[in-house]
Each structure stands twice: as structure tokens, then as C-alpha cells.
Amino acid sequence: MSSHEPSTRAVNGCEILAFPTIGIVLLGGVSDSIKRYPLHNSAGIAYTSERHDIFTRTRIYYSKEQSVIVNGSKVDVNDSRNPFHLLSRYAGDRSTDKGKLSVFSENKGIISGSSDAGAAALAKGAEELFAVTDKNRLENDFRSISESIGRSLLGGLTVTELTDGIPVTTRLLAPEDFSNIVIVAFKFSTMRNPSDTIHTNIVRSQKYKDRIQSAAAKCSKLRDLSVRKDIKGIFELAMNDTDEYHSLLESVGVRVINQEMRMLINELNKRREEFWRSYIVTGGTNVFVATERQNAPRLEKLASNLHISTERLVVAGAARVYAYF
Numbered sequence: 001m002s003s004h005e006p007s008t009r010a011v012n013g014c015e016i017l018a019f020p021t022i023g024i025v026l027l028g029g030v031s032d033s034i035k036r037y038p039l040h041n042s043a044g045i046a047y048t049s050e051r052h053d054i055f056t057r058t059r060i061y062y063s064k065e066q067s068v069i070v071n072g073s074k075v076d077v078n079d080s081r082n083p084f085h086l087l088s089r090y091a092g093d094r095s096t097d098k099g100k101l102s103v104f105s106e107n108k109g110i111i112s113g114s115s116d117a118g119a120a121a122l123a124k125g126a127e128e129l130f131a132v133t134d135k136n137r138l139e140n141d142f143r144s145i146s147e148s149i150g151r152s153l154l155g156g157l158t159v160t161e162l163t164d165g166i167p168v169t170t171r172l173l174a175p176e177d178f179s180n181i182v183i184v185a186f187k188f189s190t191m192r193n194p195s196d197t198i199h200t201n202i203v204r205s206q207k208y209k210d211r212i213q214s215a216a217a218k219c220s221k222l223r224d225l226s227v228r229k230d231i232k233g234i235f236e237l238a239m240n241d242t243d244e245y246h247s248l249l250e251s252v253g254v255r256v257i258n259q260e261m262r263m264l265i266n267e268l269n270k271r272r273e274e275f276w277r278s279y280i281v282t283g284g285t286n287v288f289v290a291t292e293r294q295n296a297p298r299l300e301k302l303a304s305n306l307h308i309s310t311e312r313l314v315v316a317g318a319a320r321v322y323a324y325f
Contacts (some may be wrong), residue, residue, distance in 0.1 A: 006219075011324050012098065013061025013193055014128050015164035018121035019046040019320035020054065020113035021151035022155070022183070023282045024238040025159075025218045026245040028202035028211070036147040038167055041219040042213040043159040044116075044151035047174075047183060048316040049109065055316075056114065058105040058121035060087070060129060061325070066100035070118070073106055083122050087150070090130040093196035111185050111259035111311060112151070112284040115195075117319075120152035124319040136168055143167070147195075157226065157234065159219045171318075172226035178315040181231055184299040185311045186287040188260055198283050201252045211248055235290040242281050261287055264306065274298075287314070 018318055021044045029039035048054045068075040068082060075082055087101050105121065107114050123142040133140050142151050150169025151158050156174040202208065218241055225233045246257055257265070268279055275298060277291040289299055296312060303310045 019316035056117035060125035062098035115146035119149040
């Protein structure tokens with residue numbers, strides 16, 4: 001059975017699509033290795049390719065033997081990010097008459113941000129299978145798998161803000177608000193820093209308290225830009241945040257932007273007057289460059305001249321159930 005609505009008969013499982021994300025106001029620093037609550041406000045967008053073939057597909061279902069398989073590999077039941085303890089909490093006694101909960105998940109073409117999509121797919125599946133109504137609790141429970149899950153869960157442009165230390169994610173703009181924008185991902189082959197390397201080191205900076213205040217101010221400004229649908233302003237804010245964030249990281253000995261990436265950024269800055277573009281570098285080995293759709297070929301030509309591979313991206317929507325069975 002394939003449908004966007006559950007059948008009237010008992011549902012044995014569901015399949016979910018969720019999309020990876022890119023930071024707009026970048027996150028650095030989490031509460032601990034279990035809850036993974038962010039220590040400051042942040043923002044991001046969900047993305048996919050123009051062909052809509054970049055995503056995480058996750059199946060949550062009941063079977064005779066419990067298993068979790070992610071990208072073809074079996075996950076150790078003792079792994080701290082194994083979703084069983086979360087899914088079981090929501091399932092309660094429902095598994096006793098159907099079998100044991102299992103998960104099969106695979107990433108398709110993801111450049112960066114796969115953990116956000118994976119966590120969002122699991123949370124959306126739990127919401128549907130177990131009729132969860134407290135969506136903020138759901139997001140924060142599954143935050144233990146990915147600290148920025150809300151970006152992928154809600155899709156579009158989102159902001160995650162702390163209220164009395166509790167993160168709440170709100171969607172500010174939908175994918176269609178970015179219809180004239182293409183993000184060209186310049187992909188580099190060097191090894192990326194694990195996210196925990198960033199989170200544990202950035203908080204050592206003497207300027208981290210300033211970063212908390214700066215991130216809050218930027219998220220507030222992002223809300224204003226979103227009301228006005230100032231899309232260029234949003235990406236220019238993101239570029240400013242990239243520069244601030246990586247300066248802070250480098251001050252504590254964590255370097256994400258390598259020499260090749262820096263050369264590309266310098267080249268982009270030289271072309272500032274030629275056409276509008278704005279770059280973002282998160283924690284991985286990619287430079288994401290937003291531009292108006294008609295200018296994407298100019299970026300791709302630059303990439304070709306520099307022998308850098310690229311992928312065209314667009315803003316994607318929320319995690320959603322694709323099928324019930």
C-alpha cells in the first residue's frame with residue numbers, strides 16, 4: 001500500500017522522506033553529548049537538488065527481529081545515537097502484538113547535513129505511527145540524534161531559539177519563497193571535522209559569550225528579513241555569519257576552510273560587482289553559493305575553470321510520510 005494517508009486497517013509501518021540542511025546562522029556548542037540542546041540561537045534551510053533526488057529515505061516498521069540498518073550497515077544496539085530507546089518510548093506496548101520495531105534508512109546524494117535529515121525522518125515516523133501531538137517534545141527528544149533536527153523536520157527556512165534553555169524551532173519561510181534562488185555547492189574532497197570537534201572546541205573561545213549574543217541578534221534580524229521576504233538579505237546575513245563563525249573556530253585551533261576553499265572565496269569576492277552571490281561554509285568541506293537562478297551558469301563556469309565539482313541545490317520542504325504499509 002502506498003498513500004499519503006494511513007489506511008483504516010492497522011498500519012505496520014511507514015516510509016518517510018526528509019531533506020538535509022545548511023546553516024544560515026551557524027550552530028556551535030551543545031549542552032551535552034546526550035540531549036544535545038544548542039547553547040545559542042541558530043537558523044538554517046533544508047535543501048535538495050533541482051531534480052529533488054537528494055534526501056534521506058527511512059522506513060520504520062515492525063518485524064520478527066529487531067534491527068537498525070543505516071546506509072547498508074547494521075547499527076550497534078549500544079550506540080548512543082541508536083534510535084531504539086526513543087522509538088520505544090513513544091511506541092509503549094504497541095510492539096507486543098506486531099513484532100519488534102526496526103529501522104531501515106539510506107541517504108541519497110547528500111552533500112552535508114545528513115544527520116539532520118536522519119533524525120527528522122525518525123521523528124516524523126514516530127509522530128505518524130504513534131499519534132504524537134507534542135511536536136516540540138518530539139523534536140527535542142530526537143535532538144539527541146542531531147542537534148539541528150528542526151531544520152529538516154519543518155523544512156524551508158527555520159530559526160531555532162532558546163526559551164528558558166529549551167529550544168523551539170519555527171519555520172519562517174517556505175520553499176516557494178526561494179523559487180528564484182539556486183545554491184551552487186562547490187564540493188571539495190578533504191576530510192571534514194566531526195561536529196563534536198566543533199562543538200567542544202568553540203565554547204573555549206573567550207569570545208563565545210559574544211557569539212551567543214550575536215547569534216540571537218542575527219536570528220531576530222532574520223525574522224524581520226523574512227517578514228519582508230528579503231531573500232538576498234537573508235543570504236547576505238548568512239555570509240556575514242560564516243565569516244564570524246569561522247574566525248571564532250580558527251581562534252580555538254579548528255580550521256574548516258582550507259586553502260582551496262579560501263582561494264574560491266577570494267575569487268567570489270573579486271566578482272562581487274559582476275552579479276549577486278553569497279557564500280556559506282558550515283562544518284564540512286563545501287562552499288555553498290546562493291545566487292539568482294539566471295546566474296548559476298556563471299558559477300558553474302568558474303567551478304569548471306578551477307576544476308571543482310558542483311551540484312545545483314534548491315530549498316526543500318518538511319519531512320513527510322511517503323508511504324504506509
